[in-house]
Amino acid sequence: MSALQGILRHLCPRCRKGPIFRGWLAMYEACPCCGLQFNRGEQGYFIGAMYVSYALSIPPVLALVMILWRLGHWSVSAAVIGAFLAYLPVVPFAVRLSRVIWIYVDRTFDPH
Ligand SMILES: [Zn+2]
Numbered sequence: 001m002s003a004l005q006g007i008l009r010h011l012c013p014r015c016r017k018g019p020i021f022r023g024w025l026a027m028y029e030a031c032p033c034c035g036l037q038f039n040r041g042e043q044g045y046f047i048g049a050m051y052v053s054y055a056l057s058i059p060p061v062l063a064l065v066m067i068l069w070r071l072g073h074w075s076v077s078a079a080v081i082g083a084f085l086a087y088l089p090v091v092p093f094a095v096r097l098s099r100v101i102w103i104y105v106d107r108t109f110d111p112h
Pocket of ligand 1: 012013014015016017018031032033034035036
């Protein structure tokens with residue numbers, strides 16, 4: 001299985017069999033299959049996932065702002081508020097995906 005498939009299926013970056021999440025946003029501390037500790041035991045490990053989340057979220061929100069502003073003829077402030085409100089249902093998906101991407105990127109550059 002490729003890394004991209006592992007990311008999209010939210011599977012462990014080492015064995016690509018064990019799930020990372022045990023609930024909607026609840027994560028396993030370690031892989032149920034191979035025991036890889038996902039957060040490396042570090043406080044604040046997932047702060048790096050916030051940067052990934054920004055990178056995932058800003059382009060679609062900006063696109064929504066542009067669509068509402070230019071095509072919908074909304075004011076800029078109304079378009080910004082409307083775009084953020086429209087994006088709110090996507091936030092849990094972005095949080096999950098950003099955490100998985102962060103784990104994969106971290107494990108790629110520092111596997112041990
Ligand atoms: Zn694993």
